[in-house]
Amino acid sequence: MLVLLLAACGTGAATNTAAPVNTALPSAPTSAASATPAASSAAPTTVVPGTTVVPGVVATRPTGSPTRAATAGVSTPVAASRPQLPVTVKDKDGRAATITDIGRIIVITGDVAEVVWALGLGGNVIATDTSVTYPPEAQRAPKIGYMRTLAAEGLIAARPSVIIGGESAGPPETLEQLRGAGIPVVIVATPSTLAAPAQKIREIGAALGVPGPAETLATQTQSDIDAARALAARATSKPRVMFLNVRGNQVQQISGSGAPAQAIIEAADGIGGGAAAGISGYKSITPEALVAGQPDYYLVFQLGFSSVGGADGLLAIPGVSQTPAGQNRRILAYEDQLLLGLGPRTGAVLRELTLALHPELR
Ligand code: HEM
Numbered sequence: 209m210l211v212l213l214l215a216a217c218g219t220g221a222a223t224n225t226a227a228p229v230n231t232a233l234p235s236a237p238t239s240a241a242s243a244t245p246a247a248s249s250a251a252p253t254t255v256v257p258g259t260t261v262v263p264g265v266v267a268t269r270p271t272g273s274p275t276r277a278a279t280a281g282v283s284t285p286v287a288a289s290r291p292q293l294p295v296t297v298k299d300k301d302g303r304a305a306t307i308t309d310i311g312r313i314i315v316i317t318g319d320v321a322e323v324v325w326a327l328g329l330g331g332n333v334i335a336t337d338t339s340v341t342y343p344p345e346a347q348r349a350p351k352i353g354y355m356r357t358l359a360a361e362g363l364i365a366a367r368p369s370v371i372i373g374g375e376s377a378g379p380p381e382t383l384e385q386l387r388g389a390g391i392p393v394v395i396v397a398t399p400s401t402l403a404a405p406a407q408k409i410r411e412i413g414a415a416l417g418v419p420g421p422a423e424t425l426a427t428q429t430q431s432d433i434d435a436a437r438a439l440a441a442r443a444t445s446k447p448r449v450m451f452l453n454v455r456g457n458q459v460q461q462i463s464g465s466g467a468p469a470q471a472i473i474e475a476a477d478g479i480g481g482g483a484a485a486g487i488s489g490y491k492s493i494t495p496e497a498l499v500a501g502q503p504d505y506y507l508v509f510q511l512g513f514s515s516v517g518g519a520d521g522l523l524a525i526p527g528v529s530q531t532p533a534g535q536n537r538r539i540l541a542y543e544d545q546l547l548l549g550l551g552p553r554t555g556a557v558l559r560e561l562t563l564a565l566h567p568e569l570r
C-alpha cells in the first residue's frame with residue numbers, strides 16, 4: 209500500500225487529477241420526481257487509498273493486512289434507503305433550507321462529497337467542486353470551480369435540486385445568490401475536531417433524508433476513530449509534526465492551532481509544529497516560523513506535494529530544509545481528503561499516521 213502512489217508523488221510535475229472545470233453537466237430531468245437515490249456506482253477495492261510515505265525518508269510501517277479499524281468506513285458504501293423527504297434543516301448559521309428532491313445534488317467540499325458517496329448517493333450528484341478527490345467516481349464528476357471561489361452563474365445553470373457543502377464553500381455572496389435563485393443550500397458545520405466526522409455524517413444524512421444509513425455510517429466512523437486513538441495512546445515517543453499547505457507558488461502556508469491538521473497531529477500523539485511556533489490557523493511559510501517550530505516531520509497533502517515538485521521542490525522553499533524534518537527529509541504525504549477531510553476515513557488515516565510517527569508501535 210505504501211508504494212501505491214509513489215510514482216504520482218515522486219514526479220516533478222504538478223498532478224491535477226480532477227476533471228476539467230466546466231465539463232458539460234448532465235441535463236436536468238424533465239420532472240422533479242427523481243427523489244430516489246440511485247445506487248452508488250462506487251465499488252472501492254483499495255484500503256486506505258492515497259497513503260504515501262516518501263521513500264527513504266521514514267521507516268515503513270508494518271506490512272500485512274490492515275486491521276478492520278483501517279478499512280472500515282472506507283470501502284463499503286452504506287445503501288441509502290428511500291429518502292425521507294421533504295425535510296427542513298437549519299445549517300450552521302441557523303439558515304433554514306427545505307429539501308424536497310435529492311435527484312440533482314451539487315456537492316461542495318471534499319469531505320461532504322465523501323459522505324454523500326459513502327451514503328450511496330453518488331449517482332445523484334450532478335457536479336462537485338475541484339476539492340472533491342475521493343472516491344474516484346466523485347473525482348470524475350463534472351467540476352464547477354474551487355470550493356472557496358465559486359461563481360453562482362454556472363451553479364444555477366446546472367439546475368440542482370439541492371446544494372450541500374461544508375464551511376469552506378463560498379464566498380458568502382455566491383451562497384446568497386444561490387439561495388436567492390430558490391435553490392436549497394445546506395452548509396454543514398465543519399469544526400476541526402475529531403468529533404466532526406460523525407457529526408457531519410449525521411447532519412448530511414438528515415439534510416438528504418437518509419438519517420438511518422447516516423447513523424450507521426457515523427457509528428462505524430466513530431468506532432474507527434476511537435480504535436486509532438487507543439493505539440496512539442500507547443505511543444511513548446512525541447515527535448513534532450508540521451503541516452505545510454502548499455499548492456505550487458499560489459499557496460505556501462504553515463498550519464497551526466485551530467486548523468484540522470492540529471487535531472489530526474495531536475490525536476496521533478504528536479506535537480503540532482505550527483502551534484509550537486505560535487501560529488494559529490494558516491500563516492505564510494517563513495524560515496523563522498519553520499525554525500521556531502523545529503518539526504521532526506513535515507506532513508503534506510499529496511496533490512499539494514506534487515504541485516511543488518515533490519521532496520526536492522518542498523525542500524527548496526526557503527527555510528524548509530533548515531529543520532530536523534528537512535535535514536532528514538522526513539516528509540509524510542497523504543491523499544488530501546484522506547488526511548484533513550475529517551470524513552469517514554479519519555480513523556484510517558489516524559492509524560496510518562500514528563504508525564508512521566511512532567516506530568515503537570509497529
Ligand atoms: C486556508 C486553507 C486553504 C487555502 C488557502 C487553499 C487554497 C487552495 C487553492 C488556491 C487551490 C487551487 C485552486 C484551483 O486551482 O482552482 C486549492 C486546491 C485544492 N485544495 Fe485547498 N486550500 C486550503 C485548504 C484546503 C484543505 C483543508 C483541503 C482539504 C481538506 C484542501 C483541498 C484542496 C484540494 C483537493 C485542491 C485541488 C487540488 C488539485 O486538483 O490539484 N484545501 N486550495
